[in-house]
Amino acid sequence: MRTDAAKNYNRIVDVARSVVAEHGVDASLRDIARQADVGFATLLRHFPTRDALLEALLRAGFDDLAAQATSADSSQDPALALAGWLREFVTCAARYRGVVELMTSALDDAESALHASCAAMRAAGGGLLARAQEAGAARSDLDATGLFALAGAAAWLHSQPALTEHADALAALITNVIFENQTKAA
Amino acid sequence: MRTDAAKNYNRIVDVARSVVAEHGVDASLRDIARQADVGFATLLRHFPTRDALLEALLRAGFDDLAAQATSADSSQDPALALAGWLREFVTCAARYRGVVELMTSALDDAESALHASCAAMRAAGGGLLARAQEAGAARSDLDATGLFALAGAAAWLHSQPALTEHADALAALITNVIFENQTKAA
């Protein structure tokens, strides 16, 4: 990449970060290009689709999540490792409005620019879940997708402006379900 | 209302039902007007805002929810009454994509055409919750908004196409939290 192109690329990403922070994942791409002092077609050249631009904003967080899961060695307490991962997941998924929906639909759409990193992240979480299940610290009727769904619901709650009041406590109620050891009969 | 106006009104609502079912709450209003064989400005005349049109689609369900809660007399088991209300809530909120977000933001925005019916519904659910709490059948650290938030998270999960696989079971895990009787110390 030429240095002038790199400069445009970085300026677009910087501006996108602040515009998406304000307007959510549906923010106007044209507006981002304007604020970045770049022709709109130039933005499209660097990021041919909305998902591609959002991927640039979110990839770092996703990679951290995957790394955090795989680096947790067997000496660490499985329940604590999973709990830390969940906290990070919610922070990451609630950063911008609409990210959770983006992630779940990206899992279903192999064409999305976000598919690979989301799938990797789900698999990594699944590994942490399996270890916690073996230790008897997590409910046994969950798989990686179930973990993702519950963590996503918690992140959704956390990302609703009208619910911020007690979002931390309420989201914790949801993630706590994961650690339930179901003993009572159905 | 003149009879020709009433005919237009009904045709718009009918078409909107099917278009919103397909495209979610962000469906194109212009497209709805076209399919209803009505000038776009006519649609705006009947429904000056998107919320006003969606309110026409959703009001019946909301009213049912409020009625269901107030009609539950004291002879009924409080836990069963609340459980039934929650089931209805999720069905209603997951009917179209985006409804849950619409409801939570309407609660925060007194100007929204949906504000009144959503607030009434939340209050009605709060009444059922209070009775269940008195009977010791629901956790005591929840209020009407907390109930709404958890039910909303369950409905969110239910409305994600990528999660339909086990949506019923996972959403039930979330709503079950409401009936937990927290006994262990913090």
Add this chain to the structure above:
DNA sequence: ACCTGAACACCGTTCAAGT
């Protein structure tokens, strides 16, 4: 009273032309 077309300012996409 109620309906409607036209004008407007936006959006995302595409493409031919510029350095």
Add this chain to the structure above:
DNA sequence: ACCTGAACACCGTTCAAGT
């Protein structure tokens, strides 16, 4: 190689004109 303006088909809003 990389950038850009212009044309296009959409969107929601407003308003002056029709019956």
